[in-house]
Amino acid sequence: MVVIFAYTELLLLAVADVCLSYRQARFSYLKVKYLFFTWLAVFISSWVVYVQYSSYTELCRGHECKSTIWAHESTNPPQCLCQCDKYRKGVIDGSACSSLCDKDTLYLGKCLSTKSNNQVYSGSWGDLEGVIKCQMGDVLHYVLGAEMEPRKEAALFDKPTKGTSVEKFKEMVFSHLKAKVGEQANLVDLASLVLSVADGNKDGHISLPEAKSAWALLQLNEVLLMIILQDKEHTPKLLGFCGDLYVTEKVQYTSLYGVSVPWLMELWIPSGVRRSMDQWFTPSWPRKAKISIGLLEFVEDVFHGTFGNFLMCDVSAANFGYNDKHDLKMVDMRRIVPEASLREAMRDRRCEADEDCVYGTDCRTSCDLTKRRCTPEVIQPNLAKACLALRDYLLRGAPSEIREELEKQLYSCMALKGTTDQMEMEHSLILNNLKTLLWKKISYTKDS
Secondary structure (H helix, E strand, O other): OHHHHHHHHHHHHHHHHHHHHHHHHHHHHHHHHHHHHHHHHHHHHHHHHHHHHHHHHHHOOHHHHHHOEEEOOOOOOOEEEOHHHHHHOOOOOOOOHHHHHHHOOEEEEEEOOOEOOEEEEEEEEOOEEEEEEEEOOOOOOEOOOOOOOEOOOOOOOOOOOOOOOHHHHHHHHHHHHHHHHOOOOOHHHHHHHHHHHHOOOOOOOOOHHHHHHHHHHHOOHHHHHHHHOOOOOOOOOEEEEEOOEEEEEOOOEOOOOOOOOOHHHHOOOOHHHHHHHHHHOOOOHHHHHHHHHHHHHHHHHHOOEOOEOEEEOOOOHHHEEEOOOOOEEEOOOOOEEEHHHHHHHHHOOEOOOHHHOEEOOOEEOOEEOOOOEEOOOOOOOHHHHHHHHHHHHHHOOOOHHHHHHHHHHHHHHHOOOOOOHHHHHHHHHHHHHHHHHHHHHHOOOOOO
């Protein structure tokens, strides 16, 4: 009996020892597993932070707007010149230079850049809120191409040259405008508008530094359009400039609809869910109708206006915003180009198929297969592209009593083709009918 109890005690001790060893082994395994996943989480988090920081530092180089311009000499390596040094040495000048360089009252706030060579910041200029834009490392001269990026060339503010008279500068401006917007009877008036903007200090004279700054900015489609449409309701005001940096009116809401999410989350959201999310975060329907009327009015502003016809080559929601009164305001007009410039560029472009004849995302012509050249005429007018952008925006939540008619008019609008005189009459009729339908529905609401 004693032997049995002794054996049992030994057996229990052995089992207890095995259990203890198992627990220790399992604890060690769990510890190693925990440490591994902790290390993995730290590694992934660090990688995400690094990628975000790298992306931010690449996209957001606002300090360089103030301190750096790359000057490329044909015989010398790139050298870094201070923009404020250029101002103080009398190379450039403008209405914002003193605030930027002397008074330090031009403040760059939140980075809004989407491309590293086009810096965009919200900011303030004294008591004014605005948006500050400047170009990085590229000449301020746009070449029509698929990517719509500035050409990589020197940006030396070398025109006009020393000794150029005011009359000669006027001739330069006139010739440039003629090339951009085409031959027109009122080019003299447009040149006068440009010269009035070039006079940054409003002393009635254009100095050589002011002329250099104005000439550089005049190469940009957005600045040219701001000058042309400076009295129009839906165009942000050009508040001031210094060299290749310019300040515009701030737009409170910077997209027609949608909600911003971190880029990492964006990768995992299905496109269908993303479109639904965009529609969830929109104003009430009467307010959407008012914003849409503003877009239609902007189409009128750029369609055969006083200084020619301009083509909207990227009609996406991110380019349109609105203020607290739900009046449409343009956010980005870099991809709105003079029709004359587009026609000339397309005429010289070689092609094998229609897909080769695209400028931006929305300006398309066809390929003449006999000549292997793009035709100069755009396939769709601005109005058709605007209606496509507004279709889902307006139809969601539309009052039942006008939904069928609204849908019919939007689809008729989207079907517009060509640029003939007959199309222009149809264009005006559809645009007016659509505006009338929307105004009639919201004219007695508080949102109107």
